[in-house]
Amino acid sequence: MYTPKFTITNKILKYIGVVESAREVIENAPLVPAWEAKFREEALVRTVHHGTHIEGNELNITEAEKVLAGAKIVGRDRDIQEVLNYRNVLQFIEQYDNNEISSETLKHVHSLTVYRMLADDVTGEYRRTQVVVKNSATGEITFRPPPAVEIPFLIDSFLRWLNGIGPDDMHAVLKAGIVHYELVRIHPFLDGNGRVARAAATLVLVKEGYDIKRFFSLEEYYDREPLAYYDALQSVAKQEGNLTNWIEYFTEGLAIELTRIKEKVKALSTDLKIKKSLGGQQLALSERQIKVVEFIQENGFLQNKAFFELFPMISEDTVLREIKDLIKKGILRKEGSTKGVKYVLTTGGE
Numbered sequence: 001m002y003t004p005k006f007t008i009t010n011k012i013l014k015y016i017g018v019v020e021s022a023r024e025v026i027e028n029a030p031l032v033p034a035w036e037a038k039f040r041e042e043a044l045v046r047t048v049h050h051g052t053h054i055e056g057n058e059l060n061i062t063e064a065e066k067v068l069a070g071a072k073i074v075g076r077d078r079d080i081q082e083v084l085n086y087r088n089v090l091q092f093i094e095q096y097d098n099n100e101i102s103s104e105t106l107k108h109v110h111s112l113t114v115y116r117m118l119a120d121d122v123t124g125e126y127r128r129t130q131v132v133v134k135n136s137a138t139g140e141i142t143f144r145p146p147p148a149v150e151i152p153f154l155i156d157s158f159l160r161w162l163n164g165i166g167p168d169d170m171h172a173v174l175k176a177g178i179v180h181y182e183l184v185r186i187h188p189f190l191d192g193n194g195r196v197a198r199a200a201a202t203l204v205l206v207k208e209g210y211d212i213k214r215f216f217s218l219e220e221y222y223d224r225e226p227l228a229y230y231d232a233l234q235s236v237a238k239q240e241g242n243l244t245n246w247i248e249y250f251t252e253g254l255a256i257e258l259t260r261i262k263e264k265v266k267a268l269s270t271d272l273k274i275k276k277s278l279g280g281q282q283l284a285l286s287e288r289q290i291k292v293v294e295f296i297q298e299n300g301f302l303q304n305k306a307f308f309e310l311f312p313m314i315s316e317d318t319v320l321r322e323i324k325d326l327i328k329k330g331i332l333r334k335e336g337s338t339k340g341v342k343y344v345l346t347t348g349g350e
């Protein structure tokens with residue numbers, strides 16, 4: 001049966017500690033529901049864009065966001081379909097309720113990934129031919145996956161190991177990293193293996209309680225420096241199957257992404273004493289009020305003369321009503337008087 005080979009290094013322990021710390025802050029932050037929805041939407045857009053861009057998709061993040069919102073854009077049909085497909089993959093992961101990950105799970109993820117992009121006879125089916133991965137610049141073969149005939153046996157062996165490892169046996173982050181690498185190595189499908197591998201790793205995290213409110217995007221970390229991503233993957237073969245370097249890279253990426261999200265959440269969440277004064281209830285803020293708070297977080301204060309910059313199509317009286325409500329809720333306070341008045345945060349920004 002499959003047995004991963006790696007060493008738990010100080011780096012891995014450090015990064016998992018960072019992940020756990022960030023997870024605690026993010027999951028317990030008294031965020032308003034509207035902010036949570038906004039963070040999830042942003043993470044979805046980033047995941048879909050970067051997860052397809054690293055594979056050669058030519059749409060920029062704004063175009064991808066428009067596609068996901070149902071808007072018409074000018075772009076290659078393949079790129080548009082790819083973005084829609086990966087969104088459907090993430091929705092499948094979010095709704096997945098099976099205790100185990102099966103061969104059929106992987107095939108279904110592949111079907112969603114390459115819908116309308118590959119022929120029907122290779123969609124959701126293991127490849128039946130040998131493939132190689134080449135350097136696009138030099139034409140040099142950089143990776144030769146296992147023969148097609150071995151794929152069902154390799155996947156079955158790997159999944160027996162995966163489904164037999166409980167939460168107490170191995171940390172979910174380590175397990176997700178191993179899943180990511182092993183599916184890239186086996187390369188079970190004719191195309192779309194990278195997306196399937198990344199999706200399967202995310203599925204492991206979600207299944208084991210590490211979805212972390214679906215605020216994060218590992219794909220952005222990979223796409224930011226794709227050479228480092230591919231080097232980390234290739235390091236395993238160079239070290240005769242030892243996964244240590246890859247797992248260090250994988251855990252570092254999650255630690256970096258979650259730390260970024262943690263800092264953003266801390267900046268936007270209300271102070272614990274306000275939460276306590278409200279009996280632990282969340283504050284319900286409008287979209288305009290969220291923009292006001294974000295502006296003050298970034299600039300330190302808000303004055304009337306900046307209203308037009310913030311809300312070019314909204315009257316000053318309307319903005320003042322939103323601010324008055326924020327003051328009433330104890331989130332903002334007014335400093336100064338007449339034309340010099342400033343609005344600042346009562347907590348979290350002092």
